[in-house]
Structures are given as C-alpha cells and as structure tokens.
Amino acid sequence: MSKIEVKDLNLIFGAKRKQALELVQKGVSKDEVLEKTKCTVAVKDATFSIEQGEIFVVMGLSGSGKSSLIRCFNRLNNPTSGSILVNGKDVMKMSDDDLRQLRRTEMSMVFQHFGLLPHRSVIANTAFGLEIQGVPESESYVKAKEMLKTVGLEGYEEMMTGQLSGGMQQRVGLARALTTNPEILLMDEAFSALDPLIRTNMQDELIQLQEKLKKTIVFITHDLDEALKLGDRIAILKDGVIVQIGTPEEILVKPADDYVRAFVENVDRSMIVTASSLMFKDTGKLTIEKDGPAIALRRMRDMGVNRLPVVNKNNKFLGFVMDDGVVKLKKDGGKDLNEILISDVMPTVSPDTPAADLLPLFIDKQLPLPVVDDEGKLLGVAVHSSVIAEVTGRDKDEIIEIQKSGGN
Numbered sequence: 001m002s003k004i005e006v007k008d009l010n011l012i013f014g015a016k017r018k019q020a021l022e023l024v025q026k027g028v029s030k031d032e033v034l035e036k037t038k039c040t041v042a043v044k045d046a047t048f049s050i051e052q053g054e055i056f057v058v059m060g061l062s063g064s065g066k067s068s069l070i071r072c073f074n075r076l077n078n079p080t081s082g083s084i085l086v087n088g089k090d091v092m093k094m095s096d097d098d099l100r101q102l103r104r105t106e107m108s109m110v111f112q113h114f115g116l117l118p119h120r121s122v123i124a125n126t127a128f129g130l131e132i133q134g135v136p137e138s139e140s141y142v143k144a145k146e147m148l149k150t151v152g153l154e155g156y157e158e159m160m161t162g163q164l165s166g167g168m169q170q171r172v173g174l175a176r177a178l179t180t181n182p183e184i185l186l187m188d189e190a191f192s193a194l195d196p197l198i199r200t201n202m203q204d205e206l207i208q209l210q211e212k213l214k215k216t217i218v219f220i221t222h223d224l225d226e227a228l229k230l231g232d233r234i235a236i237l238k239d240g241v242i243v244q245i246g247t248p249e250e251i252l253v254k255p256a257d258d259y260v261r262a263f264v265e266n267v268d269r270s271m272i273v274t275a276s277s278l279m280f281k282d283t284g285k286l287t288i289e290k291d292g293p294a295i296a297l298r299r300m301r302d303m304g305v306n307r308l309p310v311v312n313k314n315n316k317f318l319g320f321v322m323d324d325g326v327v328k329l330k331k332d333g334g335k336d337l338n339e340i341l342i343s344d345v346m347p348t349v350s351p352d353t354p355a356a357d358l359l360p361l362f363i364d365k366q367l368p369l370p371v372v373d374d375e376g377k378l379l380g381v382a383v384h385s386s387v388i389a390e391v392t393g394r395d396k397d398e399i400i401e402i403q404k405s406g407g408n
C-alpha cells in the first residue's frame with residue numbers, strides 16, 4: 001500500500017468553483033477558466049502515489065501549485081474533486097476530529113519561515129506538538145531534548161528561538177515536526193530562506209537523518225539542484241499540472257517536454273547521471289566454471305567485442321578476458337579461462353557512482369568498468385565511449401569513430 005495516493009485531484013479557488021471544474025473537465029485552459037469564472041485552477045487532474053520511506057519532491061516555478069497541492073494531503077486545502085488516501089484512509093471523508101488527529105500524529109509540516117513562537121524557548125517550541133496532544137511536560141521535554149540532539153542543537157534548549165540564526169531556527173522547526181514521531185513530513189520550501197552554505201548543510205543532514213528515520217517526506221522546492229539532490233522521485237508541476245514524475249536521472253535523461261528540458265538544461269548532468277544509467281546490462285559475461293575458450297570466442301564474435309567480463313556461478317565479478325588471450329589459450333589446448341583472466345587492474349564501481357567520477361577510473365579504454373553491487377555481483381559494464389559522451393556532451397558514435405582511429 002502506498003503511503004499517500006492521490007487520484008484525479010482538482011483544486012480550484014474561487015466562488016464559482018463547481019462551474020470552473022466543469023470547464024476544466026471539458027479541457028478548457030486555466031487562463032480561460034479564470035477569465036470566465038474568476039476562479040484559479042491551482043491543481044489540475046493530479047494522479048500519483050508516494051511510497052513509504054521516500055523523499056518525494058514537488059518542484060515547479062512560483063505559482064505552479066506546489067503548496068496548494070501538498071496542503072490537500074492534510075486538508076488545509078479542501079480539494080474540489082478527486083480522492084486522497086493517507087495510509088489507505090480517505091482524507092476527504094474524515095471528520096474534523098479525524099483530521100485533527102491526522103495533523104497531530106501522522107503528518108507534520110515544516111515551513112519556509114519556520115513558524116516558531118519567538119518568546120518561547122527552543123525546548124518549549126520543540127515540545128509544542130506533544131503539548132497540544134496533551135502529553136505532560138515531564139514526558140514531552142524528554143522527547144524534545146532527544147530530537148534537538150538529533151538535529152544538532154544539544155545545549156541550546158533554554159535559548160529563545162528569536163536569538164537563533166536562520167539555520168538553527170529551521171533545525172528547531174525540523175525537531176518540532178519530528179518530536180511527535182509522524183510518519184509523514186511535509187516540508188514546504190523548508191530550506192529556501194537559508195544562506196546557500198547553511199542550506200547545503202541542511203540538505204546533507206536531512207539525507208543523513210532520513211537514512212536513520214525512514215520517514216515519508218514530501219519536499220517542496222522551486223530549486224532544481226535541491227530537487228535532484230534530495231528527491232528519490234520528483235514531480236514537476238506546471239500551471240497546476242504534473243508534467244512529469246520520475247527519478248532525478250529519468251528527469252535529466254528523458255525530460256517529458258520542453259518545459260522540463262528547459263529546467264534541466266543547465267544542470268551538470270555528469271554529477272547526477274550515474275553508472276547505473278550508463279551501464280550495459282547485456283554484458284555477454286562468461287561463467288568461469290562452465291565456459292571455455294570456444295564459447296568465449298563465439299560470444300565475442302556475436303557481440304562484436306574483443307573482451308568479455310567473467311563471473312563465477314554466483315555472478316561475482318572476477319575479471320575480463322581479451323580476444324588475443326582466448327585465441328592463444330585455445331591454440332595451446334587450454335580450457336580454463338582463469339589462465340588468461342585479467343583481474344586486479346581495473347576498479348569496480350557501484351551503480352550510484354556519478355558519471356564524472358567514472359572517467360578517471362578507466363585504465364585502458366578497451367576495458368569497461370564493471371558495475372557491481374555491495375556483494376561484488378556484476379550488474380553491468382560502463383564503457384569508455386558512453387561515459388565520455390555523457391561527461392562531455394559529445395556524440396557517442398563520433399567518439400567511437402575517433403577511438404577506432406586511435407585518437408582521444
């Protein structure tokens with residue numbers, strides 16, 4: 001079961017929203033709906049789900065409907081039509097009491113401007129969510145203290161929040177949101193008001209924290225770099241419409257339309273595109289226990305390559321064999337590929353190694369980089385020409401031609 005499931009969601013602001021909805025459903029544009037009914041279509045026909053434990057980023061320009069959308073999740077906004085299930089429960093059908101309960105226990109929000117009470121101490125702010133749940137101070141302060149430690153604010157408990165820097169205030173905001181131990185965190189431009197360096201630190205810390213806490217986080221931002229860094233998946237909103245949902249790599253490698261393409265144009269793809277999307281899964285690998293030189297040669301010929309990776313029966317990567325070695329082995333009557341195995345000369349890489357970090361690892365342009373999982377099992381190989389094409393933005397076929405003619 002998904003954590004949050006949104007189906008056919010429309011959110012329209014204005015008095016004549018029923019009339020506006022009919023127009024939207026007939027395909028009338030947002031501008032025309034505004035002209036005819038004076039209503040704003042903030043979210044149009046959104047259908048998607050958010051999974052437990054993921055950081056789901058909602059990205060778009062100012063006014064694209066990001067806040068409007070996520071405020072539907074806890075009914076701070078009332079959707080005009082459609083359904084939203086949180087943990088399988090339909091929020092549209094919840095009573096006021098159920099909603100209060102949902103906001104207090106299952107979902108917390110972190111805002112851009114922190115939303116702290118300036119005349120209360122750090123600990124009192126942090127314990128606030130538990131206080132309104134009626135938890136006694138003796139208990140809530142213990143939890144709040146623990147959470148302040150988690151966000152790096154140990155020792156600041158008694159200070160007034162007004163005395164803290166922006167970055168520290170946002171840590172308090174985060175600690176406050178986490179103190180009630182919600183399953184879902186809604187973070188609305190939570191780091192946008194911070195200085196760039198502090199913002200980067202907070203992003204890093206959120207990623208670390210998430211590794212430990214495994215919450216479901218919905219993170220709004222208008223900043224693509226932030227979206228790419230934090231998001232397990234990113235939804236891109238334009239004029240209230242979700243134009244693409246995908247992993248950072250999918251968004252970069254296959255932008256759904258010109259709007260998304262314009263967003264991603266200036267990103268340093270080589271740092272974000274990773275070995276997993278560059279590697280060839282069809283490696284033609286040879287298994288040391290069963291494949292001999294005849295099979296190796298035939299497979300090389302079929303695939304049009306001069307080297308193949310070798311694995312053991314558990315798919316653990318062992319090394320490469322090259323065509324000249326195989327020919328010699330066969331001629332000498334040998335059967336065991338171990339005799340000609342080239343190992344230890346090339347590094348293996350993990351699937352999340354950025355493309356830019358792969359290039360210096362090629363020792364020999366002919367030997368691909370084996371991409372292996374944590375246990376050393378072969379997932380695929382990244383070849384030199386594809387990596388160069390990715391990092392430099394040059395045409396891959398052109399690079400292959402140059403390499404064939406001996407150039408770089």
Ligand SMILES: Nc1ncnc2c1ncn2[C@@H]1O[C@H](COP(=O)(O)OP(=O)(O)OP(=O)(O)O)[C@@H](O)[C@H]1O
Nearest residue numbers: 013040042060061062063064065066067068069222
């Ligand atoms: N309470 C409201 N009443 C009327 N219109 C609203 C209301 N809230 C938002 N809107 C309109 O809905 C649209 C989407 O606004 P929203 O604030 O969700 O966008 P956003 O992407 O979060 O923008 P920003 O990044 O500037 O916060 C805008 O046209 C906005 O003017």
